[in-house]
Amino acid sequence: MNTPSSPSGTARTSGSPVRLGALVPLTRPGWVEAGRHLLAGLDLAAREVNDGGGIDGRPLELVVRDTAADPERAAAAVDELAGLGVAAVVGEYHSVVARAVAARADALGLPFLCSSAVLDALVEQPTEWVARVAPAQSRGWSVFADLLLAMGRGRIAVANQPSVYWASGTRVLRDRLAPRGGSVVELDATALTPEALCDALVEHGVTALLLLVGSPEPAVPLVRAVRRDRRLADLLIGAPAGQPEFTEWAEALGVDGAGIPFLRYLPERLGPLGDRVREELHARLGEAPSFVAFEGWDTVTFLAALLRAHGTDRATVAESWAELTVEGTRGPVSFSRTPGIDTWQWTWAPLQVADRDPSDPSRFRVLRVG
Known part of the structure; x- marks a missing residue:
């Protein structure tokens, strides 16, 4: 086109x-x-x-x-x-x-x-x-990992798809969490049904699930399955790539899509x-x-x-x-040169971790600023 x-x-x-x-x-x-x-x-x-x-x-x-x-x-x-x-x-x-x-x-x-x-x-x-x-992803996803630790959610599962981007994000999370006693379990969202993924979450005893997948598929069906599984009532869902930022997320999931932390690049x-x-x-x-x-x-x-x-x-x-x-x-x-980044970079672009307010999914709450 x-x-x-x-x-x-x-x-x-x-x-x-x-x-x-x-x-x-x-x-x-x-x-x-x-x-x-x-x-x-x-x-x-x-x-x-x-x-x-x-x-x-x-x-x-x-x-x-x-x-x-x-x-x-x-x-x-x-x-x-x-x-x-x-x-x-x-x-x-x-x-x-x-x-x-x-x-x-x-x-x-x-x-x-x-x-x-x-x-x-x-x-x-x-x-x-x-x-x-x-x-850069390493900066934003490290801030996201810090929030998980502060919330007492250090045992993480990531539902991911094959991608350089998702693999890189998983490495950032693991590198940030492991020295502080956290852990990351990888679950292949292309091989598991939403129901089978829920079973795996229970089996591993994780405290948070991060959606390292595309939206609306398979992210939306995964959220629905987790929200409806009583065994996972206390599980935190997160989406560091920012899926809940967009209107189609709220329209597809309503209140089920609220309370899911994500990265957004705003002051x-x-x-x-x-x-x-x-x-x-x-x-x-x-x-x-x-x-x-x-x-x-x-x-x-x-x-x-x-x-x-x-x-x-x-x-x-x-x-x-x-x-x-x-x-x-x-x-x-x-723009300047940032260690570890081979392009010119706006180094201190604003970022925050936010979610949609469960009492009003049209409203965003800022949970952490990086």
Whole structure:
């Protein structure tokens, strides 16, 4: 699915557009709701850039490509976008897809500002061509593990699916929990029915189940099965990848989907800019924007500022990630080198562990700030 976006605010811009490739999951098996929110943030920011005069008077144009959570499809899109002359590529939500995008962008010498994927190892070796707005998985999932320990939930089972992302998350959890007396049992969600998985949880005597699986399948059936099993009435369910953030989760599960801690990349309170953008995004989406929508807005806003300051030459963009700080919806965005991360990283992007309030699943509670 190819859906190039027309530049907006063209009354204040003229000349040939400055193009950005925008990669988002818009069809299954991609996480479509996350892709819709990401695109809303990217597009709103691009329109505001154009309303403010574009890039030195030239309109900013998003050239959108649907990755559908397919790494090969995404890598092919990077080749296409490079041929179309984009100044950089932005976006993506799925870590395994972002990894393929980063590798191809690095090989082609095309700047890639990743919006939402958190996998630490987005690239195999240090690169100047890739930067990331989202916090690294090792940081966020360590904060999540600390909350589990503080809650007395150190005996963990993870229901997982084969994936570099889920395997990496499991390692982070194990490395954080084991020195403090915690443990992690892995249960293959592709091999066990929800009922068989419940039996395994009882057998292992765990105190928490973490859903390292896709949503809505198989996450939603797993939650339903656990909630209905009286043997597991005291079991905590967690979802560090953020599944409960989205409206489809609440619509599918209702109160069963509440009280499930998850990671989200927001500050405790948004400032005036964040509040203003939240209202704009809410109007566009017809629902409260997720943290993914804010990540999209911050991505394009930062990159537009960089293009204005340093020009549209690809090599110059890659040399300039650390040259400026830009006010984003969730705080000042700046990039640096972080130990253990081979891309440029917004090191202190905000993060919190939250859940949906069982007494009102439409309301979020902040449980911990990292």
